[in-house]
Amino acid sequence: MAEGYEHSEEKAHLEEKDHLEEMLDNFAKATELGIIAVNTYGEVFLASKDYYECTYCRQVQNTEAGKAHCRRTYKKACRQAFMWKEPYFFVCHAGLVMWAVPIYADGTEVGAVMCGQVLLWEPDHIFHQDAEKFCGSVEERAEMERNIKKLRVISADQCQSSANLLQVMMQYLSKTQNAIFMDQKNLLSWRDAMTTRIEERKKTLENEKFDWSVYLKREKRYLQYVRMADKDKIQNMLEMLFTDMEILCSYDKTLVKSALHDFMAVTARAIVEAGADSEVVMNGVKHYRQDMKHVENIEEMMELTYRMLNRWFDSIYLLGTDDHISVMKTVREYIEENYNRKITLDDICGHVFLSRSYLCTLFRQKTGGTINDYILRVRIEKSIELMRNRELSIKEIMRQCGFESQSYYTKTFRRLIGVNPGQYRNKFL
Template identity: 25%
Template sequence: MDFQQQCLHYCNFVQTLTGTHCTLIRIPDGSFCSEPFRTVCDNYQCNASHTHLYGAYEAERWDGKYIYYCPRGLVFIATMVHDPDNQGDLCMITGPIVMANSLDDPYEDNILSLENVEGIPRMTTQQTRALSELLRAAVGYLSQEDRAPNVDSGRQAQLLNTMYDLYSSAEAAEYPIDSERQLQQSIRAGDKEGSQRLLNVLLSGLYLACGNDLAKIKQHVHSLLVLMSRAAIDGGADVNDIFRLSQSYEPEIEKLRNLEELNRWLSMVLHRFINFVFDFNDIKHHNVIYQTTAYIKENLAEKLTLEDAAEHVSLSKSYFCRVLKDELGYTFTEYVNHLRVERAKLYLRDSTMSIADIAYAVGFDDQSYFTRIFKKLTNVSPGQYRKSKK
């Protein structure tokens, strides 16, 4: 399938998802790769090639996307698609759309006639802007070679699908906060596909809630970055590795110029975090190790015993000990101490809690014992660790 066919295939997908007509126009000669929308244009002086070339030229000027009116007053979205083989640039033309100021407004005043508009999608101005941003982000994957790891055009199609489901619902403007918790669970489990799907939900909700306000979206992305990093740590990633990545990523957010760049960048960050998560799938007894790790983390502040942990995963003590040693190289006590020290690192970095309080919070009854174990595993005392991370 050549590049133009790929683009047309993608146009069909956009049309199927949104119900909005979608085609391609060749910018060099103004010809269409497939038929433009003509159903309601018969009684209006409109040359489709001229109208949509105008949109394409404006899209070239305005960062690859442009929303415009046709002579009748219907709305179209022009989205640039750069051919990597340099066979001539194309522009995706999505529309018509009947655009309203809000869901309470029947139609925009710009429309010259309400005849023959049945079946044309209606969107608010906010939804139209969100669709234009999502289209721009998605078609970028058709023409750019520098792609985020494991993020292909199929996943960008999922992003469009998710966005359409959201703006079609009555709760389109509500940010899907429950998906944040689900994303954390998915990252902890090292589930790349599930995590990407949930990130799509969050990004779609974020775009729809914030409209075209990139600064406001970036504020939310900072919080999302913290959420993702903490989930990776809970999934077994090393605290130092994740915080080192996070510190390098924070200033990068401010350099992002548009939602396409933000979408690609955040997907890349997600997959890098997950790559640091402990991969239970490579372990013979992965289900046992996963359940054990989750059980310990949920009960870190409590008294943990070998007997209770073995019972939790339905194994005898002797067999359970052998599984831990063979798969992780730890005894039960060593593994508990390892997870407690990793949690303590978070408190030392991000809180003003005293070292004694941190020791108790992660399950040590004695501060001196906590200090001894911490230094044994990290080669520095808790106080030295805290100072080095300020």
């Protein structure tokens, strides 16, 4: 019953997103104006399917510096729109007229719709001169001149009317608690809180003595929580790890970027072991590395990493509409609830109403490993949790985690972790 509810809720979420995209699409087609939705950081989170963007803007945003400048412009426009609580008209850094219409979700500011990319008058020689700063060669200047000729010139009344229409649309959607806007509200709330906690923690830790060995112990604990899909503990650990990383790298951009690449690589493996689709995660790593090539600011590196991690964690916790992924979730939950007793493949198959061969094939396709591998991984991770209680012996811990043979437990622990249980307890806990 719960699964059916999750599926219907996710279906409704997708329908709302399609409906919102359709509204933006129709507005863009009717007005031939560029329109996007950005969050309070100036980052685009929604655009119409046939997003209309002028070629002039494309050329300006052809470099990472140009994109970053646009984000800063959008971020500032968001603040102004929230302050005035109505459409805010402005001239962007590239000289185009735009307007920002504020977006709210449950009374919380989540971003703005950006529209325009037009002129109110024919471009003069000053406009042409200013545009040259976005060009690095003769060919680029020639292309810029062609793109300037394509810019639309509209009246002030047309600007105001389109802004008024957008405001009515956003007010209606805000009152209906649109799921896309609510998602942005929740994501921004977590992101703002995380950023604040990291900055506060940096101030208190800068004078404390700690080294990479302390960091690596914390990272091991974080990966353990990832494999166990413990979302609350993961978020608490992220705050600690990112702060440690910045301080240990002495705030050096190159060192931080390298550390983040290593961090994402080990996180990716742990997330796959937790049940995420291996192909999706590996593709995510590839795109993450490509995006990081163009980021030089440490804050933006951290934000990019947060976004990637959120998408990965969603693949474990939110799970989407894929029936196969829902099966994976049910299997994982069953194992985590019964790891301390004997679990057979028949027990699991009976719980999810699937044949042995089908479930084994599906599990291997989705995780790259076997069900037995996952059971052993969960038991080992649970045993590590219990090791923090020094009153429990290794033998007692082993039995509480479903192992009957101490030699088999030790052999499995060494294979998965790299050292035997006693060494791990003394060295890392």
